[in-house]
Amino acid sequence: MNLKEVSQKAKELMMPQCRMCPECNGVACRGEVPGMGGKGTGSSFMNNYSELKKITLNMRSIHDVKEPDTSAEFFGVRMPIPVFPAPVTGVAINMGNKMTEREYITGLIEGSRNSGIIPMVGDSAFKSFIEENIAALKEKKVRGIVFIKPWDNSELLSRIELAMESDPIAIGVDIDSCGLDTLKMHGHRVDPKTLEDLKEIKAALKVPFIIKGIMTPCEALLAIQAGADAIVVSNHGGRVLDSTPATCSVLSTIAEVAKGKAVIFVDGGVRSGVDVFKMLALGADGVLIGRPFAQYAIGGGAEGVSLYADKLRSELRGAMLLTGSKDIGSIEESSINY
Numbered sequence: 001m002n003l004k005e006v007s008q009k010a011k012e013l014m015m016p017q018c019r020m021c022p023e024c025n026g027v028a029c030r031g032e033v034p035g036m037g038g039k040g041t042g043s044s045f046m047n048n049y050s051e052l053k054k055i056t057l058n059m060r061s062i063h064d065v066k067e068p069d070t071s072a073e074f075f076g077v078r079m080p081i082p083v084f085p086a087p088v089t090g091v092a093i094n095m096g097n098k099m100t101e102r103e104y105i106t107g108l109i110e111g112s113r114n115s116g117i118i119p120m121v122g123d124s125a126f127k128s129f130i131e132e133n134i135a136a137l138k139e140k141k142v143r144g145i146v147f148i149k150p151w152d153n154s155e156l157l158s159r160i161e162l163a164m165e166s167d168p169i170a171i172g173v174d175i176d177s178c179g180l181d182t183l184k185m186h187g188h189r190v191d192p193k194t195l196e197d198l199k200e201i202k203a204a205l206k207v208p209f210i211i212k213g214i215m216t217p218c219e220a221l222l223a224i225q226a227g228a229d230a231i232v233v234s235n236h237g238g239r240v241l242d243s244t245p246a247t248c249s250v251l252s253t254i255a256e257v258a259k260g261k262a263v264i265f266v267d268g269g270v271r272s273g274v275d276v277f278k279m280l281a282l283g284a285d286g287v288l289i290g291r292p293f294a295q296y297a298i299g300g301g302a303e304g305v306s307l308y309a310d311k312l313r314s315e316l317r318g319a320m321l322l323t324g325s326k327d328i329g330s331i332e333e334s335s336i337n338y
C-alpha cells in the first residue's frame with residue numbers, strides 16, 4: 001500500500017464529508033461542521049493552512065550537519081519525531097460513517113505505536129466515543145494522551161477517572177470546545193472555564209495536564225497559572241470560531257511568554273515535515289496533526305498512519321539537513337522567513 005492508495009480508499013469511505021482534496025486546506029469543506037471543515041465561512045481553517053504555506057525556509061548547505069537527529073522527548077517518552085496525531089473524534093458525525101469509531105481509533109493507535117509516536121484521542125457529544133477510545137488504548141496496551149471536553153467539572157472529573165484506566169501519559173482538556181456546535185446540536189452544554197475550574201482539574205490529576213485551545217499570550221499565562229504542564233496553541237482546526245488568525249501567526253508571541261514554563265504544542269494546517277519544521281522554528285516544542293492522520297487511519301488503518309509518519313520524518317529530516325539544524329533543539333527562528 002502507498003499513500004496514494006490510502007487516500008483513494010479514504011475518499012471512498014469518507015465521502016461526502018471529506019473529499020480528500022489534493023490540498024487539505026479547508027476550501028471545499030468550508031462551513032461543514034459537522035463534517036471535516038471549519039466553522040462559518042471556514043476562514044480560521046483556511047488561514048491556518050494558507051499562512052503556514054507563506055512561511056519559507058532559509059536554505060543552507062555549508063555546514064557540518066550530516067545526520068540530523070529528528071527525535072524529541074515528551075513526558076519522559078522519546079519519539080522519533082516531535083509529532084502527535086491530534087485528537088479527532090466522531091466517524092459517525094464527521095467522517096463518513098462507514099466504519100465504527102473503534103475500528104478507526106484502533107488503526108490510529110496501532111499505527112502510532114508501530115511508528116513510536118504517542119496517539120492522542122478525544123471526546124465527543126456521544127460518551128460511547130471516549131469509552132471506545134479508552135477501551136482501544138487498554139486493549140492495545142498503548143499509553144496515549146486523552147483529551148476530554150470542557151464539561152462541568154463534576155462530569156469532567158468522572159471522565160478523567162475513566163481515562164485513567166488506560167494509564168495515560170497525560171490528560172488534556174480542549175477548552176475551546178465551548179464553541180463547538182456539534183455538542184450543542186446534540187443537546188450538550190459546555191461553557192468557558194474559570195481559572196478556579198482549571199485549578200480544580202489540575203489538583204485532581206496524577207499525570208501532566210494539557211490545556212488545548214490557546215490563541216493569545218494572555219491565555220497562555222492563565223493556563224500556566226492554572227497549572228498546565230503543556231498548552232496547545234490551537235483554534236481546533238477552525239471548528240469553534242470563525243475569523244481567527246492562523247495558529248502559526250500567533251505562535252511566536254505565545255512562545256515568548258510560555259517558553260520554559262510549559263511545553264508548547266501547536267496544531268492547525270500542518271501537513272508535511274516541512275510544515276512541522278516551520279512550527280518548531282516559531283517556538284513550538286511539539287506539533288499535532290489532525291485531519292491527515294485521521295484520513296490515513298480511515299483509508300489505511302495502522303499501515304496508513306505509519307506511512308504518513310515515515311513521510312513526515314523524511315521531510316523533517318530533509319528540512320533540518322538543508323538548514324543546518326543538527327537536532328530539534330537547534331531549529332532556529334532565523335531558519336525561516338515570516
Ligand SMILES: Cc1cc2nc3c(=O)[nH]c(=O)nc-3n(C[C@H](O)[C@H](O)[C@H](O)COP(=O)(O)O)c2cc1C
Pocket residue numbers: 035036037048086087088089090094095121122123124147174212234235236237238239267268269270288289290291292
Ligand atoms: C472531525 C474532527 C474532529 C475533532 N475532534 C476533536 C476532539 O475530539 N478533541 C479535540 O481536542 N479536538 C478535536 N478536533 C480538533 C483537532 O484535535 C485539531 O485541533 C485540528 O484538527 C488541527 O487542525 P488540522 O486538522 O488542520 O491539523 C477535531 C477536528 C476534526 C477535524
